[in-house]
Amino acid sequence: MDRSTFTGLFLILIILVGSFYLTKPSEEEIKKEQQRQDSIALVQTEAPKESLSDSLAQQSQLATEVDSSTMRGPFGAARMGSEQLIVLENELIKAEISSKGGRVKSVEIKGDKTFSGAPLILYQGDQNRFGLIFTTSENVLINTNDFYFQSQGDNNNYIVQNQDGKELTMRLSYNANQYVDYVYTLKSNSYQLGLTIMTKGLQNIASASTKELILQLATSLPQKEQDLNDERQKSTAYFKELNGDVEDLSTTKDDSETLPSKTEWISFKQHYFSSVLINDNGFDGGDIKVMTSTNDTIVKSFVANVNLAFNKQEINTYPLHFYFGPNKFHTLKDQGHDLEKQVYMGWGPMRWINRLVTLPVFNALESLNWSYGLIILALTILIKIALSPLTYKSYLSMAKMRVLKPEMDQIKEKVGEDNQTLLQQEYLKLYKQAGVNPMGGCIPVLLQMPFMMAFFFFFPNLFELRGESFLWMKDLSTYDSLISFSTVPILNLNHISLMCILMTCATLLTTWYNNAVSGAAGQMKYIGYIMPLVFFFVLNSYPSGLNYYYFLSTCFTFLIQFFIRRSVNDEKIHAMIQANKKKPESAKKKSTFQKRMEDYMRQQQQKGQKG
Structure with missing residues (x-):
């Protein structure tokens, strides 16, 4: 050569x-940045139980401290209770729905294991939060994540196999005509878990200035692969503007972004698995954040606050759906919504190759x-x-x-x-x-x-x-x-x-x-x-x-x-x-390189003669 x-x-x-090497952060940089983030977001070493977002969520937690006054406040009867778990399961995923917050508490991806051979739990326990946040007419801040929902119907687990699907309704009641419903649906052989949020009579509970509800998602994702550092380098948050392109946050440092005014979906992506929340009508903006944990068992922590338009009417309905599954290119592509763009294929010509x-x-x-x-x-x-x-x-x-x-x-x-x-x-x-x-x-x-x-x-x-x-x-x-x-x-x-x-x-x-x-x-x-x-x-x-x-x-x-x-x-x-x-000069074809070199040499000769 x-x-x-x-x-x-x-x-x-x-x-x-x-x-x-230049783009790879040192351990010292990660720890230093994490200490700064701890003032605005809590990432506990074992199981984060407080909010991972901003002061809005912190106020929500304070608002739910149980005492005699809060028991008489909005949804007071739902402030205390015992947690019950209902399982929605098909051939691909197993989701546990908790009565505490009515949220998805854990998701198991069937057929996959962690590097140690344990069942692959996408996320679990109190490491995740999911709730609607709004202020009542009495100026009380409500976060539904902190209240106890009741399942409508029996509390049996639902196993979906070769069937059209099952539906589970979790209800947070104010009274018989005022409540919030989370309606979960699961179909056979699907990584998608449907969620329709329906509010009834909430316009008489929320403050008169409420024009949108904040839907907060937060989670800390545990390690699943052998190389924790590599898993962190390939884990971050993604989002897609409605009818726009897919964007991602930094993989090498803590990062946050303001979401577009119409956001089609947000994703908490680990190396080989993703948790995606999709809104076909688009969320009305919000913000999203990703943080590297100092805990050696946690890959990264994620927080997203997205806005849902709230109309002063009896019933408001928000059709959403989750994707809990692998970052396999064709599996993501089959879901639609350009989810496959989360699989990084390189930049420039490498991506197209x-x-x-x-x-x-x-x-x-x-x-x-x-x-x-x-x-x-x-x-x-x-x-x-x-x-x-x-x-x-x-x-x-x-x-x-x-x-x-x-x-x-x-x-x-x-x-x-x-x-x-x-x-x-x-x-x-x-x-x-x-x-x-x-x-x-x-x-x-x-x-x-x-x-x-x-x-x-x-x-x-x-x-x-x-x-x-x-x-x-x-x-x-x-x-x-x-x-x-x-x-x-x-x-x-x-x-x-x-x-x-x-x-x-x-x-x-x-x-x-x-x-x-x-x-x-x-x-x-x-x-x-x-x-x-x-x-x-x-x-x-x-x-x-x-x-x-x-x-x-x-x-x-x-x-x-x-x-x-x-x-x-x-x-x-x-x-x-x-x-x-031996060929005559006219018969020889000059290459582009030769032409440029001749021009260069000619210029050098002219400079030498002038000198």
Whole structure:
């Protein structure tokens, strides 16, 4: 590989490595920011029971302290009670509805487990809040999360299998004609839990100035994956403007956003699972916040306050629905509402490569019911075959430069290294006579770079690999640990990945072969060995599926280059170059690079003459 190729690749790799480390917050920064946030949001170490939002929620909690005066206030009879749980369950999810707040207390995703093998509970217990907030005509702040609802009908659990669905109504009563209903519906084989909020007679309870109700959601999501730091880096809040685009908050620091005036949905997204609240008519604005917890069992905490338009009429109805499920691209896409945009596929051309090429090919291979290790193998082979013309063109260009090297050395010896302008002019004449483009080996490599980088985003966000094993790798969605040890502070290293070692060794072998073929020397030679070692520390904690792909890709690249090397005859290339030298200048086609270099050299000559 020539100097230009190495220089281009080196700069690209430096940018990647630099951006990775510069955007990653330190533990000290996370803890410092968390301390600041503690003044406005409570994230307790075991089970947060207070509000995670602002003073509005804090006032609500104070307003619900039980004493003789509050018992006589609005919904006073519902301020005390005992919690009862009713289960809504189908083939995919199991949701517990609590009489305390009438809210969804916990959701289990069936068929999935945490990294430790425990049932996968999306969120649970008092780590989540859900309630309507408004002020009464007596200037009492109400948060329905703190009141006890009553189920309408029996209190039996509902199991939905191969049925149209079940409905559960939880009611917060003021009197027989004034109440708030949460109507839950669950259909068979669905990750969606319907929720219709209906208020009756509330216009006579709420203050005259009330134009909207605030619906508050807050939760702290427990760890589900092996690598907590990686799970935090891929967890944040998302929202979508009605008839607009999907937006997300920062993944690397605490963040908050004011929601658009019409917001279609909000989402609390963990790495591989999401809790989404959807309003087809749109919420009337609000705010959303995400915070990193200092608790080593909590990934992040989320708070959202969304507004529901309140009309001064007998009945107000708000049809909503939840999505509780995996961040699997096609599963999210089937829900509608652009939920699949929560699956990060990279930026710029990498996103379109993954969505239009990689994902369809992967799904086609998945339909063959192979193991995912074999699917990645087949995907690698197909990609390498598709890119082989570029690989061949790159190698052929490097072979031409290798054949020209003796003549370039003669020119360098004759002209010397002191006058770089003259040296480049002589090189340019040689390139022109031989019909060789010195950038011809670099351009095909750069064209392949987006495909290589696309997988850097594809595999770490691919739900299908979660929990899938291959060879010694127990889970392709996270790192394989050959050796584990106490964390090394400077390197932030607590394990060694065997697949990452194999990938690094394969890259070093390929670099050695390229150096031997191209005759690279000096700093170019050593850069090729340094970069794989740098990337070992970067990729050591990345999914074993990604390192497995890079290992296969490097091995196939080595084989392709080996066979191309055997098929390319340097003597024929030399004869072709010599024949091209004998052609008249008018018959030689100049490359864009040659034209630009000629213009540059001409400008340098003019400056030298003026000087």
